[in-house]
Amino acid sequence: MTSSSSPSRKALSKIACNRLQKELAEWQLSPPAGFKHKVSDNLQRWVIEVTGAAGTLYAGETYQLQVDFPEHYPMEAPQVIFLNPAPMHPHIYSNGHICLDILYDSWSPAMTVSSVCISILSMLSSSPAKQRPVDNDRYVRNCRNGRSPKETRWWFHDDTV
Amino acid sequence: MGDSSVAGALVPSVPKPEPAPSGDTSAAAAATTAALAMPEEAGMRAASASPQGPAEEGEGPADRDLLCPICMAVIKDAFLTACGHSFCYMCIVTHLSNKSDCPCCGHYLTKAQLYPNFLLDKVLKKISAQQIAKTASPIDQFRCALQQGNEMGVKELDSLMTLIAEKKRQMEQQESETNMQILLVFLHCLRKQKLEELNEIQTDLQYIKEDISSVERHRAELYRTKERYSMKLRMLLDEPTAQKMWPSPIDKASCRFLPNSRTPLSGSCPGTLQNKKLDLKAQVSHQGFQRRDALTSSDPPNSPIQSGNVIARKRRVQAQFNELQEYYLQRRRTGAQARRQEERDIVAMNREGYHAGLQDFQSVLTTFTRYSRLRVIAELRHGDLFHSANIVSSIEFDRDDELFATAGVSKRIKVFEFSTVVNEPSDVHCPVVEMATRSKLSCLSWNKYSKNIIASSDYEGIVTVWDVQTRQSVMEYEEHEKRAWSVDFSRTDSSMLVSGSDDCKVKVWCTNQEASVINIDMKANICSVKYNPGSSFYVAVGSADHHIHYFDLRNPSSPVHIFGGHKKAVSYVKFLSNNELASASTDSTLRLWDVKDNCPVRTFRGHKNEKNFVGLSVNNEYIACGSETNEVFVYHKAISKPAASHRFVSSDLDDADDDPGSYFISAVCWKSDSPTMLTANSQGTIKVLVLAP
Numbered sequence: 008m009t010s011s012s013s014p015s016r017k018a019l020s021k022i023a024c025n026r027l028q029k030e031l032a033e034w035q036l037s038p039p040a041g042f043k044h045k046v047s048d049n050l051q052r053w054v055i056e057v058t059g060a061a062g063t064l065y066a067g068e069t070y071q072l073q074v075d076f077p078e079h080y081p082m083e084a085p086q087v088i089f090l091n092p093a094p095m096h097p098h099i100y101s102n103g104h105i106c107l108d109i110l111y112d113s114w115s116p117a118m119t120v121s122s123v124c125i126s127i128l129s130m131l132s133s134s135p136a137k138q139r140p141v142d143n144d145r146y147v148r149n150c151r152n153g154r155s156p157k158e159t160r161w162w163f164h165d166d167t168v
Numbered sequence: 169m170g171d172s173s174v175a176g177a178l179v180p181s182v183p184k185p186e187p188a189p190s191g192d193t194s195a196a197a198a199a200t201t202a203a204l205a206m207p208e209e210a211g212m213r214a215a216s217a218s219p220q221g222p223a224e225e226g227e228g229p230a231d232r233d234l235l236c237p238i239c240m241a242v243i244k245d246a247f248l249t250a251c252g253h254s255f256c257y258m259c260i261v262t263h264l265s266n267k268s269d270c271p272c273c274g275h276y277l278t279k280a281q282l283y284p285n286f287l288l289d290k291v292l293k294k295i296s297a298q299q300i301a302k303t304a305s306p307i308d309q310f311r312c313a314l315q316q317g318n319e320m321g322v323k324e325l326d327s328l329m330t331l332i333a334e335k336k337r338q339m340e341q342q343e344s345e346t347n348m349q350i351l352l353v354f355l356h357c358l359r360k361q362k363l364e365e366l367n368e369i370q371t372d373l374q375y376i377k378e379d380i381s382s383v384e385r386h387r388a389e390l391y392r393t394k395e396r397y398s399m400k401l402r403m404l405l406d407e408p409t410a411q412k413m414w415p416s417p418i419d420k421a422s423c424r425f426l427p428n429s430r431t432p433l434s435g436s437c438p439g440t441l442q443n444k445k446l447d448l449k450a451q452v453s454h455q456g457f458q459r460r461d462a463l464t465s466s467d468p469p470n471s472p473i474q475s476g477n478v479i480a481r482k483r484r485v486q487a488q489f490n491e492l493q494e495y496y497l498q499r500r501r502t503g504a505q506a507r508r509q510e511e512r513d514i515v516a517m518n519r520e521g522y523h524a525g526l527q528d529f530q531s532v533l534t535t536f537t538r539y540s541r542l543r544v545i546a547e548l549r550h551g552d553l554f555h556s557a558n559i560v561s562s563i564e565f566d567r568d569d570e571l572f573a574t575a576g577v578s579k580r581i582k583v584f585e586f587s588t589v590v591n592e593p594s595d596v597h598c599p600v601v602e603m604a605t606r607s608k609l610s611c612l613s614w615n616k617y618s619k620n621i622i623a624s625s626d627y628e629g630i631v632t633v634w635d636v637q638t639r640q641s642v643m644e645y646e647e648h649e650k651r652a653w654s655v656d657f658s659r660t661d662s663s664m665l666v667s668g669s670d671d672c673k674v675k676v677w678c679t680n681q682e683a684s685v686i687n688i689d690m691k692a693n694i695c696s697v698k699y700n701p702g703s704s705f706y707v708a709v710g711s712a713d714h715h716i717h718y719f720d721l722r723n724p725s726s727p728v729h730i731f732g733g734h735k736k737a738v739s740y741v742k743f744l745s746n747n748e749l750a751s752a753s754t755d756s757t758l759r760l761w762d763v764k765d766n767c768p769v770r771t772f773r774g775h776k777n778e779k780n781f782v783g784l785s786v787n788n789e790y791i792a793c794g795s796e797t798n799e800v801f802v803y804h805k806a807i808s809k810p811a812a813s814h815r816f817v818s819s820d821l822d823d824a825d826d827d828p829g830s831y832f833i834s835a836v837c838w839k840s841d842s843p844t845m846l847t848a849n850s851q852g853t854i855k856v857l858v859l860a861p
Contacts, residue, residue, distance in 0.1 A: 022239060026239055117271035
């Protein structure tokens with residue numbers, strides 16, 4: 008499968024397929040609160056609707072996450088981005104790229120789509136203000152050719168948000 | 169003793185971990201810490217840990233706790249990390265080849281710090297087996313129970329076997345009933361079908377039986393008539409006593425003949441019906457022979473001829489037996505239906521001694537077996553020396569069959585005297601009239617009343633009426649925009665003629681007017697047109713759309729009926745009678761239609777016609793047509809296969825360069841109510857053929 012919005016992805020390995028089928032079955036049994044998986048035939052790409060938690064800056068707002076799985080998932084982290092329009096958040100760039108360590112260096116095979124979703128919702132909920140990252144414009148210009156956020160050398164410096 | 173007392177002391181601590189799983193975790197962590205800190209005590213701790221296994225099993229832990237955190241499947245080859253987490257061996261080794269941390273807690277970890285957990289492996293296998301057992305089908309559970317089966321008693325087994333046997337019997341009975349039901353339905357259908365066939369055959373046999381009786385009665389009557397005639401003859405001859413010597417040998421000869429004719433009949437059972445009919449004709453012929461014998465008194469020469477004739481006719485019957493059988497049964501069944509409707513037919517039958525169907529069949533049999541071939545009685549080389557293309561498109565007898573006219577690509581109408589052509593042996597015959605035309609001609613039609621008038625249609629679309637006597641055109645109709653293929657004078661109204669053209673139009677003309685009287689737009693090329701001989705209103709139109717359109721000219725906006733069945737263009741239409749229409753098509757078939765009941769009657773096959781106009785002509789009984797094999801074919805209107813054929817052979821030296829196989833018959837025409845006909849081919853050769861035995 009080739010997508011213009013992301014680099015060419017290899018088909019899922021057998022282990023990845025088995026793992027994702029189990030995750031999907033578990034999701035259907037007990038999905039995390041505030042998230043809805045949009046059903047499709049493509050196991051390799053999940054589109055998930057996110058609703059802001061009550062009592063937060065994003066209460067009642069809806070955003071869409073796109074999760075693309077690599078060939079050797081879960082040994083490799085999935086690519087997770089917000090589809091346009093991305094929420095205004097100090098760690099979320101306007102092109103949908105997310106600055107969250109568990110999506111990159113801190114990824115662990117024991118993590119799941121559910122646990123990642125919960126972390127993202129937690130990050131949204133603890134936002135102090137609706138604003139873009141300070142280096143948003145420069146970063147987005149550099150990513151104009153459709154580069155994956157996994158190719159970025161992230162500097163995770165803010166533990167409060 | 170000290171060791172056993174230690175084990176006993178640990179057993180009471182089991183109730184403590186029940187309330188919280190975290191308790192188990194902390195215990196495991198403590199154990200790990202102790203192992204790391206004091207190697208000597210590690211052995212003792214490990215030994216004390218093994219009794220806890222049964223305790224865990226008793227707890228019935230949740231499913232998720234049995235799954236590998238990486239692949240989310242039941243842990244396979246369980247390995248324990250230094251930090252106390254369990255994974256599949258392959259999963260954790262694959263992870264550690266990329267990173268050096270624990271996937272669960274992130275603690276630093278290397279492959280050297282992995283340890284097999286054999287106890288966990290055993291526990292997981294047991295639990296898997298139990299789960300498999302739970303989800304197994306009742307039959308599998310039953311099978312396992314039987315294989316392990318120490319628990320069941322003989323009485324229980326007996327009752328189970330009884331139940332199983334009863335169940336089996338019921339299922340087998342159900343299946344057997346279903347199969348019987350299907351077989352029964354099939355047999356009923358088969359019987360019904362066979363009974364219908366049997367009824368049909370019995371009805372046919374009844375017809376045949378009745379007809380045999382009728383024919384035999386008729387034959388007996390003929391025999392008695394012959395006897396009376398012989399008696400009278402003998403009485404007349406008896407008066408002159410001097411001539412008594414003559415009749416005696418004749419009478420004896422005729423007496424000898426009769427037994428001979430009967431003996432072969434009894435010998436041939438399969439063809440009994442046909443043989444009896446032929447015998448009937450033989451009797452008639454014999455009667456004629458008897459008369460001739462009385463007149464000429466020459467016995468020996470005629471006998472072989474008669475027997476030869478009978479044999480030839482029998483052979484013809486055998487050759488077309490299936491066709492004759494079909495026709496006979498068709499006529500008898502139709503006659504039977506008519507009989508049921510009208511009682512008068514019964515009276516009629518009693519009078520004639522025949523059913524109408526049988527009488528009709530006899531007539532067909534007589535005419536069909538009369539001829540078997542075509543004989544050439546005259547031939548003339550038609551065409552100018554300087555013209556290579558001499559196709560004769562049309563050849564037609566005049567009203568009285570005294571003259572015939574030819575026309576074609578030679579751009580000439582030539583009129584010949586028939587008697588001269590037939591009687592004079594000369595190879596070259598001069599036409600009595602010759603008229604030059606501007607274009608190639610496609611069709612000719614004599615006026616049915618005025619002897620001198622003939623109409624032609626040509627490749628320019630012009631229909632011309634000629635006066636043969638003055639050799640001038642009387643009228644020229646120029647409305648057709650393309651080639652006109654066909655023209656025909658009405659028989660009942662001699663001033664009317666009809667034409668058809670490639671411009672998709674049928675036009676009706678009057679010899680007194682220059683403009684067309686009626687115009688019919690057909691949407692497809694017109695190949696042939698023909699007036700009904702009994703009416704000036706009805707016209708049959710053969711079209712390139714594969715159909716025959718039958719019009720009443722009093723309402724020309726739509727045809728009275730459309731006859732469909734041909735698979736290609738209809739090249740000719742001709743009327744055998746007021747109700748019988750024959751058509752020819754480039755699908756290599758002729759068809760006979762009933763224009764009164766608007767239905768097809770018969771299809772004729774045997775000739776070959778795929779692209780050319782090969783000619784079609786009909787009389788009361790026979791249909792003649794040409795073939796692209798350079799042969800003339802003659803069909804009897806009641807039999808689908810050809811009754812006779814004749815092949816043109818081109819032996820001229822001039823044509824040696826040409827391919828003989830490319831010639832075709834291009835025109836045919838019967839002489840009215842006679843077995844004689846005119847034929848012409850694409851070389852321009854004209855032959856007079858006659859049907860012969």
